Amino acid sequence: xxxxxxxxxxxxxxxxxxxxxxxxxxxxxxxxxxxxxxxxxxxxxxxxxxxxxxxxxxxxxxxxxxxxxxxxxxxxxxxxxxxxxxxxxxxxxxxxxxxxxxxxxxxxxxxxxxxxxxxxxxxxxxxxxxxxxxxxxxxxxxxxxxxxxxxxxxxxxxxxxxxxxxxxxxxxxxxxxxxxxxxxxxxxxxxxxxxxxxxxxxxxxxxxxxxxxxxxxxxxxxxxxxxxxxxxxxxxxxxxxxxxxxxxxxxxxxxxxxxxxxxxxxxxxxxxxxxxxxxxxxxxxxxxxxxxxxxxxxxxxxxxxxxxxxxxxxxxxxxxxxxxxxxxxxxxxxxxxxxxxxxxxxxxxxxxxxxxxx
Ligand code: NAD
Numbered sequence: 001x002x003x004x005x006x007x008x009x010x011x012x013x014x015x016x017x018x019x020x021x022x023x024x025x026x027x028x029x030x031x032x033x034x035x036x037x038x039x040x041x042x043x044x045x046x047x048x049x050x051x052x053x054x055x056x057x058x059x060x061x062x063x064x065x066x067x068x069x070x071x072x073x074x075x076x077x078x079x080x081x082x083x084x085x086x087x088x089x090x091x092x093x094x095x096x097x098x099x100x101x102x103x104x105x106x107x108x109x110x111x112x113x114x115x116x117x118x119x120x121x122x123x124x125x126x127x128x129x130x131x132x133x134x135x136x137x138x139x140x141x142x143x144x145x146x147x148x149x150x151x152x153x154x155x156x157x158x159x160x161x162x163x164x165x166x167x168x169x170x171x172x173x174x175x176x177x178x179x180x181x182x183x184x185x186x187x188x189x190x191x192x193x194x195x196x197x198x199x200x201x202x203x204x205x206x207x208x209x210x211x212x213x214x215x216x217x218x219x220x221x222x223x224x225x226x227x228x229x230x231x232x233x234x235x236x237x238x239x240x241x242x243x244x245x246x247x248x249x250x251x252x253x254x255x256x257x258x259x260x261x262x263x264x265x266x267x268x269x270x271x272x273x274x275x276x277x278x279x280x281x282x283x284x285x286x287x288x289x290x291x292x293x294x295x296x297x298x299x300x301x302x303x304x305x306x307x308x309x310x311x312x313x314x315x316x317x318x319x320x321x322x323x324x325x326x327x328x329x330x331x332x333x334x335x336x337x338x339x340x341x342x343x344x345x346x347x348x349x350x351x352x353x354x355x356x357x358x
């Protein structure tokens with residue numbers, strides 16, 4: 001069935017990025033470095049992925065100028081400064097980030113100052129590689145911004161690289177990506193192209209994750225998940241997010257809760273909050289999840305995949321629920337349904353206990 005184009009006027013503005021997708025595409029890295037006119041690549045990774053970074057260095061041979069394996073969650077400014085210094089010292093003319101959102105975020109912090117191009121090789125489903133959004137943490141505060149200089153020039157999506165991602169992380173990382181697409185479907189600046197990508201992203205990721213959960217070695221499922229992650233990441237890069245993302249940012253930043261798990265738990269409740277205000281988006285989310293209801297479907301998906309469903313299980317204390325509500329209310333932002341204290345408190349309590357939305 002065809003979806004009618006909304007009567008609402010819209011603007012579609014495409015972000016320039018090249019995507020190379022498929023099993024084995026990592027082997028095309030040298031050609032991609034040549035293509036952007038670079039010859040001295042600084043390779044970035046976390047300490048846990050030093051092995052992957054070494055593999056990248058050996059593919060590049062003399063075009064690898066160095067490896068920096070100190071990427072950390074939330075891009076602490078000290079780490080960004082150290083990596084920028086190394087990039088200068090080795091005269092890097094591009095950064096290659098292999099890893100998840102933390103490593104790609106470090107590449108963005110380098111590009112923000114030096115304008116060197118980034119080639120991103122994502123190994124999770126977080127989606128940072130498709131966005132011009134950066135975040136750097138200084139004195140305990142994560143400052144985020146948008147700048148097209150930090151958008152990776154080339155993204156290599158090789159599903160083989162997700163084989164090492166533990167199953168539990170695959171599940172929460174995938175739902176994190178689904179959350180980008182859900183909010184993209186009711187974005188204030190949404191448009192029909194992004195809605196197509198969002199729905200396909202949710203469909204591919206939820207289907208792929210379900211199959212991966214039952215058979216972790218199914219290669220087709222990995223491909224579908226990564227394809228879905230690309231689409232969902234593109235949605236995050238192109239249109240504005242709302243309540244769900246703001247709330248997760250507050251919870252992660254103020255209570256040090258893990259990123260992807262927090263997204264997984266909050267999503268059904270953010271959807272329940274916006275359910276009446278965004279009926280068309282909810283219809284498409286439910287259709288893509290293959291369930292009758294978007295909020296309950298998102299909750300059931302997490303359950304089915306063995307992912308956490310309650311903030312209390314992440315170690316958040318009951319007394320922090322009201323604090324989180326205060327912080328979230330202190331910074332007003334757009335959402336399809338206005339943000340009101342009583343309803344927001346209800347959302348947070350439900351997410352804290354892990355209640356299934358009706
Ligand atoms: P992550 O990058 O922090 O990775 C978590 C851990 O998993 C790391 O130790 C990493 O090395 C390891 N890992 C990653 N892939 C692996 C693999 N295939 N095999 C084995 N280990 C692997 O986690 P993430 O969820 O990808 O990223 C979260 C961060 O990204 C957050 O700080 C978030 O704010 C940021 N983010 C930013 C954007 C943006 O647009 N700027 C978008 C999404 C997420």
